[in-house]
Amino acid sequence: xxxxxxxxxxxxxxxxxxxxxxxxxxxxxxxxxxxxxxxxxxxxxxxxxxxxxxxxxxxxxxxxxxxxxxxxxxxxxxxxxxxxxxxxxxxxxxxxxxxxxxxxxxxxxxxxxxxxxxxxxxxxxxxxxxxxxxxxxxxxxxxxxxxxxxxxxxxxxxxxxxxxxxxxxxxxxxxxxxxxxxxxxxxxxxxxxxxxxxxxxxxxxxxxxxxxxxxxxxxxxxxxxxxxxxxxxxxxxxxxxxxxxxxxxxxxxxxxxxxxxxxxxxxxxxxxxxxxxxxxxxxxxxxxxxxxxxxxxxxxxxxxxxxxxx
Numbered sequence: 001x002x003x004x005x006x007x008x009x010x011x012x013x014x015x016x017x018x019x020x021x022x023x024x025x026x027x028x029x030x031x032x033x034x035x036x037x038x039x040x041x042x043x044x045x046x047x048x049x050x051x052x053x054x055x056x057x058x059x060x061x062x063x064x065x066x067x068x069x070x071x072x073x074x075x076x077x078x079x080x081x082x083x084x085x086x087x088x089x090x091x092x093x094x095x096x097x098x099x100x101x102x103x104x105x106x107x108x109x110x111x112x113x114x115x116x117x118x119x120x121x122x123x124x125x126x127x128x129x130x131x132x133x134x135x136x137x138x139x140x141x142x143x144x145x146x147x148x149x150x151x152x153x154x155x156x157x158x159x160x161x162x163x164x165x166x167x168x169x170x171x172x173x174x175x176x177x178x179x180x181x182x183x184x185x186x187x188x189x190x191x192x193x194x195x196x197x198x199x200x201x202x203x204x205x206x207x208x209x210x211x212x213x214x215x216x217x218x219x220x221x222x223x224x225x226x227x228x229x230x231x232x233x234x235x236x237x238x239x240x241x242x243x244x245x246x247x248x249x250x251x252x253x254x255x256x257x258x259x260x261x262x263x264x265x266x267x268x269x270x271x272x273x274x275x276x277x278x279x280x281x282x283x284x285x286x287x288x289x290x291x292x293x294x295x296x297x298x299x300x301x302x303x304x305x306x307x308x309x310x
């Protein structure tokens with residue numbers, strides 16, 4: 001029996017729905033935004049660079065008749081910016097149907113956010129944690145609302161998170177491990193959020209990962225690797241990398257498929273989950289550790305000052 005091939009053609013009408021997508025100006029975020037706009041959603045591109053965001057919005061409106069796309073400034077590496085963006089969205093939007101936590105930093109050298117957090121953990125996890133917490137009450141009563149957080153197969157790298165050294169002040173910094181920890185945190189956050197959402201309202205939390213996608217971010221990440229890695233990767237690249245349009249499918253399915261259930265994780269169905277059509281996949285065992293999920297949640301609340309309404 002042939003495998004089910006879920007594609008963007010399976011995305012149902014999103015007319016009347018509001019979708020906020022972080023990093024929606026490029027890569028899989030852009031492809032996700034374009035499909036949702038084509039299905040009638042009112043799409044908000046929440047981006048750090050509003051000029052680039054405006055150009056992305058113009059590309060979508062040029063390709064999609066009657067597209068409703070706006071740009072919201074958001075720097076996930078600044079809690080002040082996250083709060084300002086949340087305040088503006090609360091003023092301009094009466095509800096949010098879909099929050100896609102998509103933006104991210106990959107394999108960056110040791111740097112810190114404006115709040116002093118290690119850049120990858122601070123941006124990929126803490127920024128999204130804070131944004132979700134500040135917007136969640138706009139979603140709880142909305143039928144079919146979802147928080148979709150984009151993780152990565154890279155969550156398997158780096159070993160356990162050292163909760164006592166999240167800023168890498170004691171351990172020797174590894175950009176690969178730091179990225180892996182931030183993506184593991186995305187999953188742990190999703191699973192704990194879903195547990196807290198159960199029985200409270202309409203909203204569910206789902207995770208997705210794009211596999212190997214041909215985006216500017218992935219190219220930058222590869223360029224940051226040693227020469228031997230780049231040489232080896234160039235040989236296997238055709239087996240592991242797919243177009244950004246395909247990489248967006250797990251996020252789109254997690255966001256729109258009526259059959260999706262809270263706490264699920266979607267990724268490509270092909271070899272090593274690098275390429276293919278979206279299906280439910282499994283994350284590593286430590287991502288399901290409830291004690292660690294709750295510890296991460298408590299620490300995240302303390303670091304961001306954001307307390308969720310669930």
